[in-house]
Amino acid sequence: MAEAPAVPNVDLDTLRNAIRDEYAIVAEDPDKGFHFHTGRPLARLLGYSDYLIDAVPESSLSSFAGTGNPFALGPIERGSKVVDVGSGAGFDSLIAAHVVGEQG
Numbered sequence: 602m603a604e605a606p607a608v609p610n611v612d613l614d615t616l617r618n619a620i621r622d623e624y625a626i627v628a629e630d631p632d633k634g635f636h637f638h639t640g641r642p643l644a645r646l647l648g649y650s651d652y653l654i655d656a657v658p659e660s661s662l663s664s665f666a667g668t669g670n671p672f673a674l675g676p677i678e679r680g681s682k683v684v685d686v687g688s689g690a691g692f693d694s695l696i697a698a699h700v701v702g703e704q705g
Contacts, residue, residue: 627639641654643666644692665689667689677697683701
């Protein structure tokens with residue numbers, strides 16, 4: 602049986618700050634190019650429909666660097682109340698607002 606790889610000794614605060622700094626650069630300069638997908642290509646990879654993607658302003662779409670698609674868990678209904686607890690560029694919040702409408 603193979604040994605499990607060693608866990609690197611990483612300072613969590615340093616890691617959090619580095620991630621925060623990288624996401625800030627995505628927000629400020631989304632066209633820079635990154636070692637990870639962003640924007641429309643990422644949204645498509647995560648399974649967002651073009652209908653939902655197109656509901657988001659380009660300024661929020663271009664800086665989208667999410668890690669998942671909460672809408673893949675099931676539909677939300679028009680008029681529903683939705684809370685986004687991990688907002689970055691606001692991509693999911695804007696989609697939810699579009700889906701639930703003015704009464705949501």
